[in-house]
Amino acid sequence: MTEGREKGFETLQIHAGAQPDPTTGARQTPIYQTTSFVFRDADHAARLFNLEEVGYIYSRLTNPTISVLQDRMAALEGGVGAVCCASGHAAQIMALFPLMGPGLNVVSSSRLYGGTVTQFSQSFKRFGWEARLVDFDDFDAVRAAIDENTRALFCEVINNPGGSITDIEAIAKIADEAGIPLIADNTGATPYLCRPIDFGATIVVHAMTKYMTGNGTAMGGAIIDSGKFDWSASDKFPSLSQPEPAYHGLKFHETFGPLAYTFFGIAIGLRDLGMVLNPQAAHYTLLGLETLSLRMQRHVENAVKVATWLENDDRVEYVTYAGLESSPYYKVMQRISPRGAGGLFTFALKNGYDACVKFVDSLDMFSHVANFGDARSLVIHPASTTHRQLSPEQLKAADAGPNIVRLSIGLEDPEDIIADLDQALTKATA
Incomplete structure (x- = not known):
């Protein structure tokens, strides 16, 4: 790509990180379906393993197809580097791995995907980590939950399932006051609608399985580093600021500067946790990214029409879509995500569970699946599926009560979407 002016989003989603294949001239990024790569000689191998030279060793660590995806994700989010991994849940573990340790905690929003609540509140205990779930609309509660053992704040930009918007600009200021990073899950918004780093987030995570791929074919996760956090400003983050025994005392922050967190994610996170993304999934995601902006525009347009129709239907108690002027999150959405509130939201049926x-x-056209972000419209009842492991109190905090249905509005004709909802509502409330 030519040097000079900053490239637009639509250009980056097609070109960032990629060049025609130097050997064959292939224009689309090839799938490098290989486990390992031949070294030039013994010295080359040693330099790669000592982190003295960047290159390809083994596909658990680095792979050319995945490298293009990492560069593209970093470019779209405005970060300095990215690490791609097997799923969104893997991305959450890997994002916290350099920061946490036994006895430490992360303060997280209570409005999260049900599987994330379970991962944070249950599985983290196996590592000796604590997750403190609080209402991120209550800034005083967030501050009160932070103590000397807190190592990060975590939130979703557009919350799953309710579609409410987190004021990440305000939360980022709280994180700065405490000297800790803010990790923002941008799965529901995508960088086309919101770039959390622009609002002060330190790290962005994605389940690329959703909108980034957009076709329901591949699992994937990503961690994007802003490169703006000073990991050596305190003794809170020894994995990044102190000597690493596995690399003969190398200090990641001292050696790699703004890329310290990214290099740690590859050299230690992928090396030891092994949550590797496969090259074919990376290829599918790269194909999806090429149309991300077009798809998100249509998702938003359709979601506004459908949410407005539902809000005016007597069979519906309320709709949570932040793109409606009636939403308490509408003004935050205009500031944080001015291109729209995405395609995910819930509504409450008056007749209950x-x-x-x-x-x-x-429903006929909607697909009943545990996913969102596809080109096709999707539906699920969170309380009996994605959030069923949660307690009644956690369900309420996550906006996933027994009378709630989650919709992921697709790219179909909006009149057909509404017609399907209408006939299903008629049957459900007869």
Whole structure:
């Protein structure tokens, strides 16, 4: 790509990180489906393993197809580097891995995907980590939850399932006051609608499985580093600021500067946790990214039409879409995510749990799946599926009560989407 002016989003989503294949001239990034790479000689191998030279060793660590995806994700989010891994849940573990240790905690929003709540509140205990879930709309509560053992704040930009918006600009200021990073999950917004780093986030994570791929074919996660955090400003982050025994005392922050967190994620995170993304999944995601902006525009347009129709239907108690002027998050959305509130939201049925189940079973065009962000419209009843491990209190905090249905609005004709919802509502409330 030519040097000079900063490239637009639509250009970056197609070109960032990629060049025609130097050997064959192939224009699309090839799938390098190989486990390992031949070294030039013994000295070359030693330099790679000592982190003295960047290159390819083994596909658990680095792979040319995945490298293009990492560069593109970093470019789209405005970061200095990225690490791609096997899933969104893997990305969450890997994002916290350099920061945490036994007895330490992360303060997290209570409005999270149900699987994330379970991962944070249950599985983290196996590492000796603590997750403190609080309402991130209550800034005083966030501050009160932070103590000397807190190593990060964590939130979703557009919350799953309710679609509410986190004021990441305000939360980032709280993180700065405490001298800790803010990790923002941008899965629901994508960098086309919001770039959390522009609002002060230190690290961005993604489940690329959703909108980034956009076709429901590949799992994947990503961690993007802003490169702006001073890991040596305190003794809170020894993995990055202190000598690393596995690399003969190398100090990641001292050696790699703004790329310290990214290099740690590859050299230690992928090396030891092994949460590797496969090259074919990276290829599918790269194909999806080429149309991200076009798809997100249509997701938003359709979601506004569908949410407005639902809000005016007497069979519906309320709609949570932040793109509606009636939403308490509408003004935050205009500031944080001015291109729209995405395609994910919930609505409450007046007839409760049984009506929700009947509604889901009565839909024809919507697919009943545990995913969102596809080109096709998707539906699920969180309380009986994605959030069923949560307590009643956690369900309420996550906006996933028994009378709630989650919709992921796709790219179909909006009149067809509404017609399907209408007939299902009729059957569910008869």
